[in-house]
Amino acid sequence: xxxxxxxxxxxxxxxxxxxxxxxxxxxxxxxxxxxxxxxxxxxxxxxxxxxxxxxxxxxxxxxxxxxxxxxxxxxxxxxxxxxxxxxxxxxxxxxxxxxxxxxxxxxxxxxxxxxxxxxxxxxxxxxxxxxxxxxxxxxxxxxxxxxxxxxxxxxxxxxxxxxxxxxxxxxxxxxxxxxxxxxxxxxxxxxxxxxxxxxxxxxxxxxxxxxxxxxxxxxxxxxxxxxxxxxxxxxxxxxxxxxxxxxxxxxxxxxxxxxxxxxxxxxxxxxxxxxxxxxxxxxxxxxxxxxxxxxxxxxxxxxxxxxxxxxxxxxxxxxxxxxxxxxxxxxxxxxxxxxxxxxxxxxxxxxxxxxxxxxxxxxxxxxxxxx
Amino acid sequence: xxxxxxxxxxxxxxxxxxxxxxxxxxxxxxxxxxxxxxxxxxxxxxxxxxxxxxxxxxxxxxxxxxxxxxxxxxxxxxxxxxxxxxxxxxxxxxxxxxxxxxxxxxxxxxxxxxxxxxxxxxxxxxxxxxxxxxxxxxxxxxxxxxxxxxxxxxxxxxxxxxxxxxxxxxxxxxxxxxxxxxxxxxxxxxxxxxxxxxxxxxxxxxxxxxxxxxxxxxxxxxxxxxxxxxxxxxxxxxxxxxxxxxxxxxxxxxxxxxxxxxxxx
Numbered sequence: 001x002x003x004x005x006x007x008x009x010x011x012x013x014x015x016x017x018x019x020x021x022x023x024x025x026x027x028x029x030x031x032x033x034x035x036x037x038x039x040x041x042x043x044x045x046x047x048x049x050x051x052x053x054x055x056x057x058x059x060x061x062x063x064x065x066x067x068x069x070x071x072x073x074x075x076x077x078x079x080x081x082x083x084x085x086x087x088x089x090x091x092x093x094x095x096x097x098x099x100x101x102x103x104x105x106x107x108x109x110x111x112x113x114x115x116x117x118x119x120x121x122x123x124x125x126x127x128x129x130x131x132x133x134x135x136x137x138x139x140x141x142x143x144x145x146x147x148x149x150x151x152x153x154x155x156x157x158x159x160x161x162x163x164x165x166x167x168x169x170x171x172x173x174x175x176x177x178x179x180x181x182x183x184x185x186x187x188x189x190x191x192x193x194x195x196x197x198x199x200x201x202x203x204x205x206x207x208x209x210x211x212x213x214x215x216x217x218x219x220x221x222x223x224x225x226x227x228x229x230x231x232x233x234x235x236x237x238x239x240x241x242x243x244x245x246x247x248x249x250x251x252x253x254x255x256x257x258x259x260x261x262x263x264x265x266x267x268x269x270x271x272x273x274x275x276x277x278x279x280x281x282x283x284x285x286x287x288x289x290x291x292x293x294x295x296x297x298x299x300x301x302x303x304x305x306x307x308x309x310x311x312x313x314x315x316x317x318x319x320x321x322x323x324x325x326x327x328x329x330x331x332x333x334x335x336x337x338x339x340x341x342x343x344x345x346x347x348x349x350x351x352x353x354x355x356x357x358x359x360x361x362x363x364x365x366x367x368x369x370x371x
Numbered sequence: 372x373x374x375x376x377x378x379x380x381x382x383x384x385x386x387x388x389x390x391x392x393x394x395x396x397x398x399x400x401x402x403x404x405x406x407x408x409x410x411x412x413x414x415x416x417x418x419x420x421x422x423x424x425x426x427x428x429x430x431x432x433x434x435x436x437x438x439x440x441x442x443x444x445x446x447x448x449x450x451x452x453x454x455x456x457x458x459x460x461x462x463x464x465x466x467x468x469x470x471x472x473x474x475x476x477x478x479x480x481x482x483x484x485x486x487x488x489x490x491x492x493x494x495x496x497x498x499x500x501x502x503x504x505x506x507x508x509x510x511x512x513x514x515x516x517x518x519x520x521x522x523x524x525x526x527x528x529x530x531x532x533x534x535x536x537x538x539x540x541x542x543x544x545x546x547x548x549x550x551x552x553x554x555x556x557x558x559x560x561x562x563x564x565x566x567x568x569x570x571x572x573x574x575x576x577x578x579x580x581x582x583x584x585x586x587x588x589x590x591x592x593x594x595x596x597x598x599x600x601x602x603x604x605x606x607x608x609x610x611x612x613x614x615x616x617x618x619x620x621x622x623x624x625x626x627x628x629x630x631x632x633x634x635x636x
Contacts, residue, residue: 051538051542052541052542053538072541072547073538073541073542074541074542074543074544074545074546074547074550075544076542077544078542079542079543080538080539080542082535082538082539084533084535086533086535086536086538086539088536088539088540088554088557088558089558090557090558090560099540099543099545099553100543100544100545103540103543103544103545103546103549103553104544104545144539147539147543148542148543151543151544157542
């Protein structure tokens, strides 16, 4: 059963405060869509609107072709995994996994088979007779995923599923989730996270949210290489955001001429130049910037230097240096013209919204053709 | 309070016993001693006999014990069902409605139990609902008096219950009734048994409302104890009191065993 998911101008408000402002977003059948944003950005609210735990003040939610806006949670046919697992503590692992099937009155022998299958898939078959309290955090998370998968949902909702795990377990579970999605190519996944690494690793597309609004949608590559807004640039990966004035065939950064593609930006307007710190090189080269070192951070594989150039901080992530510069040293860094992205002048969230909408409308058309 | 020094610990224990022994333990011990005594002229009872117990555990007294047990069990079950139901319903209400419901259930506790007894006597002495003179009026009064405690402790437990459990269950396709029976009530079981124990203990000791209502063929043990001491049979009264205590403690112990089994974390 492949279904996909669609938000049609969904707004949610709690007592006068809008926590989700007319969200338009389509998740294709079989697609992994990450909702990425800081806390309070409305991403979890969007997920809960799909699950049916919050009622939208306006707009419709579709699962496949079905308008589920008015349906109670138990009639929506979704699988959900939450941050704190919420395994039923009074049931064994196998009963937890069987819960959804029993609730839907599936035939007994079918239940047994599907429970075994779900536990096998998540590598928890050996723990079927245990109680949740006897399992580690990572194992509990696997059981929670098995429980959601056992009902064979068309849509899987994951609400910060890895944030309760420690760093090493998290990267392990991340590849597990990627493998699960390869094994279940027809399941659409809505993945809520504040962690850009999770979003970049897992998602087919990322929806960036901030202040109750959708800021940007695109593939991880698009958002990373060519962010449309300052918010996207700084939230998806690190970014140097330099205030510049557009010239001809380049920009002016506090008196320094930088050769970067200006696309269709008008001459004389102010804009923001986004340069990823790891694309900044040490020494002279094209687009050289000279300044004094104000901070040196050793991060094992890399050194991060903060350099003050004409009153602005420039970050550079450099492969571990044999002889890192001392504080106050005068150094020169550079970046290639193709590694810089000019963000359109004075971009504000309101101005960027139409771009995002155009993107989702196109996706919706495609979705209805598929359905 | 954390006390670290050795002397401080001793001092704390000394204060504890100084307060605990005379106020809580000593009266009970004296009752226990009196129940085995034949004579009580000095500060403490003297002489030894088990004779009072042979009186206290047969005939009329045995009848009274059974009456008390049956009344307390029935009242507790009634109170638990009604209290839990109301607590679950109240949880789904908005703020104002919940407050009103809480206040209504607290009413029988706020009003003196003699008044509750009188009110029930007046209310059910005339048709169409004529309960006066039957054992049901006693059971009803006990249920009314203890429901508040069941309601309050189950309410508190529901408030503490993480909504993530019922939401996870609902997302898996479970109807609300299925979620209630398979997830919420099992998770509430420890608090339900605690509430049941509290209701039972309160009902076993209830005297003031019972005095106004009990029919001649349904005399609970506290009434029997009161009657015995009233006519000067202090030793028999003490033996009856010890039997009442022992029966209550035994049932509470059994309930707490269920509770340990039912707590998962």
